[in-house]
Amino acid sequence: MIDGVKKDIEKLSGKIIEWRRDFHRHPEIAYEEKRTSSVIRQFLEGLDIPVSACAKTGLRGILEGRPGGKTVALRADIDALPLKEEGDKEYISENPEAAHACGHDGHMAILMGTAEVLSHRKDQFKGNVVFLFQPSEERIPGGAKKMIEEGALKGVDAVFGLHLWQPLPTGFVGIVKGAMMAQPDAFTVTVRGKGGHGSMPHTTVDPILVASHLVVNIQSIVSRNVDPLKPVVVSFGTVKGGTIYNIIPGEVSLTGTVRTFDSSIQSLAEKRLKEIVEETCKTFGATAEFEYEKGYPSLINPEGMTDFVLEVTRNTLGEDRIQEIDPVMGGEDFAYFLQKVPGAFLFFGMGDGMEFPHHHPAFDLDEKALPRATLLMTSLALEFLAAKE
Known part of the structure; x- marks a missing residue:
């Protein structure tokens, strides 16, 4: 069957790229994916795949094969990022306030291609395929949890997802057994002092000075409180305060993130942050x-399902298409799906010739990856359904 699937995808490759470019031109941020959802719904219904709304703008489609068998779910996230795109590509965003700068446009196109190929072969496999088009992956608390609460995984035996990945060469697959992506927490500190004239600092309680010490003192969490063999990141993203050079402000705000794979380290970091903030200010x-x-929990790939993904990759793309990777400190709410049913999440390379990383305003992807990723997702579904219990 795999040879026929490859031929089907080769014929479909131009459409897959067209779908991706259409989504790229019309990005929509978390829970505002109305046009996106409408396009996908019409497409699935055109394939006679029943569709239901899930998590506001999300969709759940179910393709029924021959009676009996298992049910496998495949997921694509559909939201864009709230930033203005840069560059001169012909399919540049027409929405000045949003851009597909993480590859979700490609994820949707891949899953649509998978749905079309499988819909034409539903008499050739036993079981069901659930297509999950999930909103709000980029914004905590994310859309995955809400989809689960609304029944997205009902009757599902396994779930698979991928992320197009700029650091990997085009067509290569990277996956990690166990913890693959971190828990991405966020924190905000508002320091309140006493403002005054810049020439008379002795009459003030300078929140800029306090905030500066906070940034330095908090670095001790990683360097002195956590076992150096256990990965953790504590980073500041913004420091805001003041209006003019000669006024000491009354308030400074700071925001940052904590990233870790271990819940006990996360708890320690949260505890120490609070203590250092309180004592430094005092x-x-x-x-x-x-x-x-x-944020989202750490994404944990079960060993058995990871081995299954690697086996399917070898059989479909070749042994040489697998590249060993390390876990990453980015977060991904697919983790919630893996907490409920077996499955796996993988990175699919699309980085050939792509200079700009994920979340950069000029981000783009090598579209040659799209048909290959469609082949892998299709194969994962078919191989899982065909596997013995």
Whole structure:
């Protein structure tokens, strides 16, 4: 069957690229993916795949093969990022406030291609394929959890997902057994002091000075509180305060992120952040408000399902298409799916000639990866359904 599938995808490759470019021109951010959802719904219904809304703008389609058998789910995220795209590509975003700068446009096109190929072969396999088009992957708390709450995984025996990955060469697959992606938490610190004239700092409680010490002191969490053999990141993303050069402001706000694979390290980092903020502010006579928001859980690939993905990759793309990778500190709410049913998440390379990384305003992807990724997703579904219990 695989040879026929390859031929089907070769014929479909131009359409897959067209779908991706259409989504790229019309990006929509989390829970605003109305046009996106409408396009996908019409496409699935045109294949006689029943579709239901899930998690506001998300969709769940189910393709029924021959009676009996298992049910496998395949997922693509559909949201864009809230940034203005840069560059001169012919399919540049027509929405000045959003851009597909992470590859989700490609994910949708891949899953649509998979759906079309499988829909024409539904009499050749036993079981069902569920297509999950998920909103809001980019915005915590994410859309995966809400989809699960609304029944997206009902009756599902396994779930697979991929992310097009710029650091990997085009057509290569990277996957990690166990912890592959981190838990991405966020925190906000608001330092409140006493403002005044820049020429009379002795009459103030300078929140800029306090914030500066906070940034330095908090680095000790990684260097002195956590076992150096256990990965953790604590980074600041913004520091905001003041309006003019000669006024010491009354308030400074800081935001940052904590990334870790280990829940006990996450708890330690949260605890130490709060303590350091409180004690540092007290030292200078300031006060602080501390907020901590837990992100998605760490994405954990089960060993058996990871081996299954590697086996299918070898059989479909070749042994030489597998590249060993390390875990990454990025977050991914596909982790929620893997907490509920067996499955696996993989990176699919599309980096040939692509200079700009994910989330860069000029990000793009090597479209030669799209048909190859479609072949892999299709093969994962067919091989899982064909495998013995």
